[in-house]
Each structure stands twice: as C-alpha cells, then as structure tokens.
Amino acid sequence: MSRLIDVENLTLQFDTDEGRITAVDNVSFSLEAGEVMGLVGESGSGKSVTAKSLMKLNPRNAVYGPDTKITLHLDDGPIDVMSLQNDTEMKIVRGGAISLIFQEPMASFAPAISIGEQMVEQLMIHTNFSKAQAKEVSVEMLDRVGISDPSTRFGQYAFELSGGMRQRAMIAMALSTKPRLLIADEPTTALDVTIQAQVIDLMKDLVSEFGMGIIFITHDLGVIAQTADKVAVMYLGKLVEQGTVRDVIRRPAHPYTRGLLAALPTLDDIDAPLTPIPGDIPSPLERPSGCVYNTRCQEVLGPRCSAEAPRFSQVDTDHAAACHLHDPQGGGA
Amino acid sequence: MSDNPLITAQNLSVHYPLRGGLIGPKPYVGAVENVSIEVAPGSFFGLVGESGSGKTTLGRAMLRAAPISKGDVLFDDGEVAYSLKNLGKKELKDYRSRAQLIFQDPYAALSPRMTVRDIIAEPLEVMGLTKTRAETDERVREIAAKCRLNVEHLRRFPHAFSGGQRQRISIARALVSAPKFIVADESVAALDVSIQADVLNLLKAIQQDMGLTFLFISHDLSVVAHVCDHVAVMYLGRLVETAPTRALFSAPRHPYTQALLSAIPSLDPDDRGKAQKLEGEIPSPTNPPPGCKFQTRCPMAIDRCRVEEPLLETAGPEHNVACHRWKELAM
Known part of the structure; x- marks a missing residue:
C-alpha cells in the first residue's frame, strides 16, 4: 500500500458572535490507499468538520491553526492542501482527488x-x-x-x-x-438496516475494485466494525484513540471509547443493562480544561485530568490513546 | 399478562385516498391492513419494520390521529372504555389526556419561543386539567423532577438544551396529563448512543414508576430487544410476526424478521459479510404485490407465496407468524 494522505496538527477554529470556538484541536492521522478509516464520535465531536477540512470545505469564518499541514500524495507528486488558495486551485482536490458523500441523499x-x-x-x-x-x-x-x-x-x-x-x-x-479518497459522512444513517447492509457491501466491493482510501464517518460502531480497517475516535474536537478496528473495539483503551461501547445495545445479551455515559457533550464554548473528557469520565485519576491535557501514548503497536491512564509518569503535552 | 388489554387493534385498516378513479371503486393506499394487536397494561410493546412498513401510521391510529377505515381500536383502562372509531368530541378530548405521543426529533418538537415550564404546562392548560396556576406549577415541577429537570431548567428556552435534555422535556410534556398509554415514535433515533441509553433507562424507570403502557416504535432492533417485552414486526402495512421479545430474538420465524436481525451490523470485525442479505427494497404500498407482500424479496418464496396471502398462525405461546413456510423452515 502507498500513503494517500497525511494530516498533521489539524487545528480549526470558528469566529462566531460568541467568540472563537475550537472545532478541531491538533488532530493528526494518515491513510493508505485502499484503506478504510472509521471516524467515530458523538454529534458535536468535530468528525465532519475534520473530514471537510481535508478539502478546505469550511465556511468563511474558519481559521486554521498555523501548524496545520495536510499532504495529499497523488501520482503526480504530493499536494499541500493548505497552500491551495482559490476555487480553481482547489478543483484538483474537491471532486477531483477527493469526493464526498453526505448523509441525506x-x-x-x-x-x-x-x-x-x-x-x-x-x-x-x-x-x-x-x-x-x-x-x-x-x-x-x-x-x-x-x-x-x-x-x-x-x-x-x-x-x-x-x-x-x-x-x-x-x-x-x-x-x-x-477519486483517490472518498469521504463518506454518515452514508447509511438515513437508511433502513436492510438497505444499509446493501450499501455497506457495495462500498466494500468498490474499495477493492478502485483501490481508493475511504474515511467513513459514523456514530454507529457496528458499521465501523463491518467496514473499517482502522478507527479514530473523536471527542470535542480531540482525537482520543486511534488503532486497528480489532484493537479499538475489542480492547478499547480510552474511557470514552469504553463508554461508547458500553452504551451500545447489542443482541448478544438482551438482558444486560444499558450504561449511558453520564452528562452531555459540553458546549465548544465551554471546553473543559485538561482532558476534554474529564467532566464525563468514569475513570478520572485525580486533579491531573482537569489540569493537564493528556498526550497520545502507545498502548500497543498501531494502537494509541490520549489518556493519563496510559501515561502514569506524565510530563504533559 | 392475561389481564384485559389496555389497548386493542381489531382488524384495523388505515386507508388514504388516492387521486383519480372517477369510474369504479375509489383507489386508496392501504397504509395499515387488517392488523390486530393487544397491548397488555404495563407492557412495553415494540413495533418494528422498515420505513414504509406502516408502523408510524398504526401508532397514530391507536391515538386516533390517523383515520380508522376498517376495524376498530378499543381502549380500556378500567376507568373508561372507548371504541376509537366511534368517539364523541368530549370523549376524544378525554382520550387525548389518557394517550400521548413522544416524537422523534427533539429539535423540531419544542417551540423555541416558549420556556420549558410553558411547554410542559401547555397540555394541562389546553385540556383544562388544572384549575389554578399554582396547581399547574406544582404538576409541572413534579413531572419535571421525574425527568431529571430542575427548577432552573424550567425557566430556560429549548435552545439552551442538548438533544438528550430536549428529549427529556418532550417526555415530561407527554407525561404531564398523567396518561395511561404512550406512543414513543422513534424517540431515541435522533440521539447519540451515549445519550440514547440514558433516555431509554429513563423511559423504563418512568414506566415502572407510573405504571404506564408503551407502544415503542423503532427501526432499531437492538434497542427494541433491550427495552420491550413484546414485539410486533410489520411489513408493507401487515403484521408479519408478533412474539414475546425473548422468543422473537431467539427463534424468529418469519424470513423477514430473520433478515432484519441478520442485517444488524455485527460488532465483531471478524464476522463480516456472513449476514443473509435482503435484495431490493420495500415495494410501494400503492401497488402491493399479490400473495404474500414479502414474496418479492423473500429468499424462501415458492409459487404459493405469489398467489395466496398468508394468515397469522400460532407458532408458540403468544407467538404468531404470517408465513406459508414457517413450519418447514423451522425444522
């Protein structure tokens, strides 16, 4: 496989009447050609904004962080997406190298x-x-x-x-x-399960046929398990866990991912109680200090969680989480 | 569960007229055709099916919010007994306080110009259930507390709330008239999983606390499996299978129910593509196929299915299925 896209330190803020809000906070990931990455998170986690930034498809009040770097590796050489200025230049990327499918056809x-x-x-x-x-x-x-x-x-x-x-x-x-990269933003959410199964099958066939990369945005972990090779979990604009689909679903390392999985009703044990994640996702105007998840986390370690933002630590090969649980010595980000 | 059912649909059909048809019988769409279900008091009754299966229409007919073309819906809560087909104006008003609806979209269901207190109090005022403002406030506070909304919340407007909180406001509004029967139409479909679990747990707790009966309409079988005690599966306006939850999920008899279950994406990444895939889509109700309505997509269909519509047969205790072949397929 060959590298398709590198996203480094993607930070995106919006200027609004209520102040500048952070939608995406220092997100980095990469994708190979022919690979399917699932991007998971609740509404408001910034997953759609992240995907749209890959082709700079954001409203005028969007402000990118100075360290943001997005490199698209095409046959004719790499393209620095951030340096593309007007619509004519963007044409190579928008609808050319990258296509987008929305939720509501x-x-x-x-x-x-x-x-x-x-x-x-x-x-x-x-x-x-x-x-x-x-x-x-x-x-x-x-x-x-x-x-x-x-x-x-x-x-x-x-x-x-x-x-x-x-x-x-x-x-x-x-x-x-x-396209070399297909961004599918909740493509099956509005469909019935039987039709969803058909569309998922179709997309899997097309990946193997066309060899493109897919970023599959969804809140449905079952859909992720069925389609993705690797998974990135977002919460409040932050990437909190990244890894292969097997690792993330079977051995979730971040308390948020664990919470999402526990909240999911499954047919394996219909008598199991449903465990919600307490509270709501905070408003982006009131981002918690330290770890953004500390206000809802069930595994808070102490004051460090609300004081210090956790850095990404490796839990396994190709599996990393941004949580102090996996970084006991500390040192900060 | 041998008590008198709280609400019963008896050979219920809901037809909507179509344009045209100057000569001959008036054409219509059969949104619900000849459906009979009994919902026992205190039960959490699930109604599932794809979009276009008629589950919402059936729910509305049981609230007298869709026309009853044939058959009837009977309501009996021990205090009053109504035939919904023949309901006088006064009785209908009374029925509205006894049967309520919780909508799907908590963003569209609440007026942005009303405070949460006014939203929850509105049914009381419209139905004239309370005499003084103090009494209304008392009721609103009581029901809001049950839905985990505090006095501070009541002063605010809906825009200040998240999806899960809004849905709790919708639930409080539905409960304030002290109904006996609640239709929850896709009430958690618009919520994130983490919040969905919270609202489901709240509905269950309230149901037990207040002794309510729920008709829970959902396309999500995993949710239904967790909260409902009885499930009915609909396809193209017909009931195809109905059973206690455990029986339905452990031994589904109708090929459609089986297909629905296997279409749920498995959480196991190594369990890919084993699902039994259903071809095609639900046909238009304006032009339903002859015989069994599912025959156009059914992998098990034989000639008989294409001409003769199957009737519901008993497949177990409280377990009914409408399929010509269920017996041979169950072996």
Missing part, C-alpha cells in the same frame, strides 16, 4: 436537475470527456452500483428514486471521477 442532489445531468456536469468539470463520453461513463457507474435500468434512471430526478437508490446514485456520482 435527497438534500445532496439538486431537485430540478436530472441525476444524469448532475453526473455529466461534474465529469465535464473534472475530466476531458466529451458530453457523450461523460454520459456513457455515468450510465456505466449507475449500473456498477447496482441500479437497474441505468439509462432510464439517468434521466430521472432525485425524488423519483427511493432512499437506497438515491444513496447508490450519490455513490456512483462520487466515484465517477475516480
């Missing part, structure tokens, strides 16, 4: 333009295809994602398709430009 397609026209439009922007070629490729992609009668569907509008079909069409559109 109904909101992602323009309602008054046919599915096919939208697919052709983006292909004409990102490739040298003629209109006829673009149409051919689009119909082929629709067929590839399991849409029956693709040439008829090509001429239809989003409202004429069912939820599952829309999400398939969305995937077809995102993949038709042959």
